[in-house]
Amino acid sequence: xxxxxxxxxxxxxxxxxxxxxxxxxxxxxxxxxxxxxxxxxxxxxxxxxxxxxxxxxxxxxxxxxxxxxxxxxxxxxxxxxxxxxxxxxxxxxxxxxxxxxxxxxxxxxxxxxxxxxxxxxxxxxxxxxxxxxxxxxxxxxxxxxxxxxxxxxxxxxxxxxxxxxxxxxxxxxxxxxxxxxxxxxxxxxxxxxx
Amino acid sequence: xxxxxxxxxxxxxxxxxxxxxxxxxxxxxxxxxxxxxxxxxxxxxxxxxxxxxxxxxxxxxxxxxxxxxxxxxxxxxxxxxxxxxxxxxxxxxxxxxxxxxxxxxxxxxxxxxxxxxxxxxxxxxxxxxxxxxxxxxxxxxxxxxxxxxxxxxxxxxxxxxxxxxxxxxxxxxxxxxxxxxxxxxxxxxxxxxx
Numbered sequence: 001x002x003x004x005x006x007x008x009x010x011x012x013x014x015x016x017x018x019x020x021x022x023x024x025x026x027x028x029x030x031x032x033x034x035x036x037x038x039x040x041x042x043x044x045x046x047x048x049x050x051x052x053x054x055x056x057x058x059x060x061x062x063x064x065x066x067x068x069x070x071x072x073x074x075x076x077x078x079x080x081x082x083x084x085x086x087x088x089x090x091x092x093x094x095x096x097x098x099x100x101x102x103x104x105x106x107x108x109x110x111x112x113x114x115x116x117x118x119x120x121x122x123x124x125x126x127x128x129x130x131x132x133x134x135x136x137x138x139x140x141x142x143x144x145x146x147x148x149x150x151x152x153x154x155x156x157x158x159x160x161x162x163x164x165x166x167x168x169x170x171x172x173x174x175x176x177x178x179x180x181x182x183x184x185x186x187x188x189x190x191x192x193x194x
Numbered sequence: 195x196x197x198x199x200x201x202x203x204x205x206x207x208x209x210x211x212x213x214x215x216x217x218x219x220x221x222x223x224x225x226x227x228x229x230x231x232x233x234x235x236x237x238x239x240x241x242x243x244x245x246x247x248x249x250x251x252x253x254x255x256x257x258x259x260x261x262x263x264x265x266x267x268x269x270x271x272x273x274x275x276x277x278x279x280x281x282x283x284x285x286x287x288x289x290x291x292x293x294x295x296x297x298x299x300x301x302x303x304x305x306x307x308x309x310x311x312x313x314x315x316x317x318x319x320x321x322x323x324x325x326x327x328x329x330x331x332x333x334x335x336x337x338x339x340x341x342x343x344x345x346x347x348x349x350x351x352x353x354x355x356x357x358x359x360x361x362x363x364x365x366x367x368x369x370x371x372x373x374x375x376x377x378x379x380x381x382x383x384x385x386x387x388x
Contacts, residue, residue: 047249047250047251047252048248048249049249049252054242055241055242055243056241056242057241057359057361058361058362058374060359061359061361064371064372065378068381072381165251165254165255166251167249167251167252167255177258178255178258180252180255181377183375183377184259184377187262187266
């Protein structure tokens with residue numbers, strides 16, 4: 001089975017856009033998506049990169065560009081009023097969900113919550129609701145994300161992504177090949193089919 | 195007649211990639227391309243932006259990404275051994291060529307020289323050769339690029355681009371709408387047709 005590693009942070013709107021397309025892309029290519037949350041702030045720091053919106057005119061441009069992509073894909077999008085939200089706990093919850101075979105369902109629900117429904121992923125009640133929505137026990141899930149093994153997995157994936165060469169989000173790996181950005185999904189699909 | 199403003203610096207390889215596609219795109223959309231060279235270094239500085247390759251892993255990634263796009267388009271590409279070349283004189287020559295209706299021919303030839311043929315645009319003999327190739331008098335052209343009015347036009351276009359909101363290259367404007375990057379040409383075409 002072919003696989004792709006999808007490295008993202010819920011705080012990245014371009015990662016949301018990519019996430020809306022990946023299930024169908026993977027189905028077309030006969031591949032599996034590995035959902036790998038990473039702490040984007042730590043990736044930027046380790047790579048020597050800056051937040052894209054540090055440049056004011058670039059930040060303004062990106063708001064329009066994000067809307068163009070959402071229209072192009074036909075997916076809902078609303079720039080989060082909670083940005084930059086603390087997404088650490090939501091990202092740890094991906095690992096809890098993964099242990100029950102629900103990484104994709106939870107990841108997609110959390111992305112929609114942040115970038116289509118303007119919900120705050122830093123709030124425990126949001127997380128409990130999202131966990132419940134994909135069939136997880138919310139109390140057990142919220143307890144699990146405070147445990148060291150789950151914290152360690154998020155950190156380990158973040159470190160591994162930087163070592164592989166990630167410098168921004170989303171980053172998609174097919175084997176050793178890196179594809180950066182929602183705007184490279186056609187190359188990802190080619191690489192999976194090639 | 196619909197128009198698009200194509201802001202570029204010959205030193206930008208993504209601008210070269212976009213330039214290879216623009217004549218056909220404009221023909222499909224019934225539009226005219228205005229070739230507008232700008233001093234990218236000055237744009238970065240004014241916008242508070244950095245050279246993309248300042249981040250080492252990003253620079254390494256871009257080399258592969260450029261090759262993917264060239265293969266995707268079926269156009270020749272070889273990363274210039276003269277990068278970053280001084281492209282000021284070549285960009286002034288676009289204005290000299292424009293005054294004789296040869297902006298597109300000269301721009302395309304100079305981009306190919308830098309990014310497909312590994313020629314150095316900082317050399318007067320390269321410029322003379324390119325000028326001759328598009329039917330300009332090379333001696334007159336090389337004299338013209340040292341005159342103040344031609345220098346002023348390059349500077350004025352650079353300032354105007356920054357004022358419009360340009361922060362990186364290539365930048366394409368359709369009316370007031372900015373599209374940044376070789377990877378947004380599909381949105382450019384939609385905007386021209388819309």
